[in-house]
Amino acid sequence: MSTDTRGGRGHSPGLAAFLSFLWPGLGQWYAGARRTGLVFALPVLVAAAVAVGWIAQGPESIVLGLLSPGTALTVAVLIGLLGLWRFASMVGSASTAGGRAALRKPGLLAGLGAMTAVIVVTHVAVGGLALSFYNASSKIFTTEPTANASPPPEASENPALLPIATPFATPVTKDARINILFLGIDSSERRTHALTDTLMVVSVDPLTKTAAMVSFPRDIADFPMYSGGTYHGKINALMTDADRHRDKYPDGGLTTLTKELGYLLGVPIHYYAAINLDGFEAMIDRVGGVTINNPTAINDPSYGGWHQPGRIGFQLSKGTHTLDGETALAYVRSRKGVGGNDFERARRQQQLLVALEHKLSDPAMLPNIPGLLDDATRTITTSFPPDRLGDMLQLGRAIGDDQIQRFVLGPPYAQRPPNAADYRLVLDPDRIAALSIKLFGADSRYATTGAAAAP
CATH class of the missing domain: 3.40.630.190 (LCP protein)
Known part of the structure; x- marks a missing residue:
């Protein structure tokens, strides 16, 4: 018997979406789509474990890490992908719980819109901070050109x-x-x-x-x-x-x-x-x-x-x-x-x-x-x-x-x-x-x- 059954009476699309808003995959698990729930939840769990280990080293370690352009850009990209992942899990869990028709209900759409706005604001803020580290460190820490590289014409003065x-x-x-x-x-x-x-x-x-x-x-x-x-x-x-x-x-x-x-x-x-x-x-x-x-x-x-x-x-x-x-x-x-x-x-x-x-x-x-x-x-x-x-x-x-x-x-x-x-x-x-x-x-x-x- 498949553990990835879709829909079912007693499953609220709004609650499913809210659970996936809190943690991707929880809404699918609640709606009975446990395999899909694991697919959404496990990558976030791994990322969270890495983040907790990094944070445990103290704020100084975080700042020093973000001063590496590669690290800062990676963090910014992952934060953006996590936001998309949360949105996909929210929409998917609501559809699993109430069917596609539920996505056309004004009340659910309003709830999804509000949660999406929160995701956008928080992820843009945190991702923007990581990008500011990337932009700054890219200007401060130079790359390695050849020794006889010619200067750009606009810098000749x-x-x-x-x-x-x-x-x-x-x-x-x-x-x-x-x-x-x-x-x-x-x-x-x-x-x-x-x-x-x-x-x-x-x-x-x-x-x-x-x-x-x-x-x-x-x-x-x-x-x-x-x-x-x-x-x-x-x-x-x-x-x-x-x-x-x-x-x-x-x-x-x-x-x-x-x-x-x-x-x-x-x-x-x-x-x-x-x-x-x-x-x-x-x-x-x-x-x-x-x-x-x-x-x-x-x-x-x-x-x-x-x-x-x-x-x-x-x-x-x-x-x-x-x-x-x-x-x-x-x-x-x-x-x-x-x-x-x-x-x-x-x-x-x-x-x-x-x-x-x-x-x-x-x-x-x-x-x-x-x-x-x-x-x-x-x-x-x-x-x-x-x-x-x-x-x-x-x-x-x-x-x-x-x-x-x-x-x-x-x-x-x-x-x-x-x-x-x-x-x-x-x-x-x-x-x-x-x-x-x-x-x-x-x-x-x-x-x-x-x-x-x-x-």
């Missing part, structure tokens, strides 16, 4: 901002050192081209739970290139220059700059994160500001504002401050007057990056995730793999401030030539080699060639 991933060597193992280049790109509307005024390499050792931050002052010039020869311009213009002269720099702008900084520092750079200062202010405000300890009073009357032209000045007393976005932006951009120069600015940039990392890793920031995603799409582009974000978050929490070594490659690592026509710094190769070995040990390429002087 500002090639330095192209979201190009770096096809470099990846860490050998999960426990191997990770080297990331952070670029602060100043592309305000008053500039005719973008400049990478912040060049900072952050190296994290997962085994020792230590980190090193090395900043390259923007006026470093006359340095040897990894491809041979010498670049006589300043390092903050190299990326734009390389993008505009592909005949000389076939790797393109971002790849050339990243390879070059790794070459100079003595370790391969695995990933990059480009931070556009235009969106930096909003992100700081979104997290409620960041707290820093300013070691030296700053009085820079020549500082120009970000939003308006002209000199507005910037002052900040020595001591602990919680900075809003506008003040934080001034803190990392000001470089003149009392307490200011390029080297101090680089140290402040390192300090603020650590402070922001601490704030973002705070679980209390989870409710701000939607807004932060919106800010991040306008602020950050990175080649860092999203599936390793969880590992980096745990590392960031495990590494204390006293376990972070910070260096700025100004004097004594670089000196101003006595007869230079403009202000520029030339690296001391022996001191750079010694610093590289000190920080990276056998991972440094200088370890095989030796270093002449202590840093």
Whole structure:
């Protein structure tokens, strides 16, 4: 005798539809179509079990998972399919319970319409949230093009901002050192081209739970290139220059700059994160500001504002401050007057990056995730793999401030030539080699060639 009998007296089409609205397949089971009920119910049961297991890992795990574009898109599609599945089960169970004629009754149609509206609203809301993660992560996390990929024609005026991933060597193992280049790109509307005024390499050792931050002052010039020869311009213009002269720099702008900084520092750079200062202010405000300890009073009357032209000045007393976005932006951009120069600015940039990392890793920031995603799409582009974000978050929490070594490659690592026509710094190769070995040990390429002087 078949267990999938259709219809039967005493089976309410409305109740059957409502049961399938609550859980697909329940209405069919109620109406006597048990096999069909199992067909509708089992896939939802499997999906629910997976979802419960994911949710049990905590909201942080959910957010990190959704930051992977593939995961976010899969979740959005499944949520949409689940809505269609619920609708099909509702209509099917009502038909099973009362026959097709029941679907023409105004009362049942009104009930189905109301339940369908609830399904549409809830699934669009939840699926839309997953899609927002997908859209944001697709913009933040770049794909992997070829190293000599040409920039699109419409981007030729500002090639330095192209979201190009770096096809470099990846860490050998999960426990191997990770080297990331952070670029602060100043592309305000008053500039005719973008400049990478912040060049900072952050190296994290997962085994020792230590980190090193090395900043390259923007006026470093006359340095040897990894491809041979010498670049006589300043390092903050190299990326734009390389993008505009592909005949000389076939790797393109971002790849050339990243390879070059790794070459100079003595370790391969695995990933990059480009931070556009235009969106930096909003992100700081979104997290409620960041707290820093300013070691030296700053009085820079020549500082120009970000939003308006002209000199507005910037002052900040020595001591602990919680900075809003506008003040934080001034803190990392000001470089003149009392307490200011390029080297101090680089140290402040390192300090603020650590402070922001601490704030973002705070679980209390989870409710701000939607807004932060919106800010991040306008602020950050990175080649860092999203599936390793969880590992980096745990590392960031495990590494204390006293376990972070910070260096700025100004004097004594670089000196101003006595007869230079403009202000520029030339690296001391022996001191750079010694610093590289000190920080990276056998991972440094200088370890095989030796270093002449202590840093």
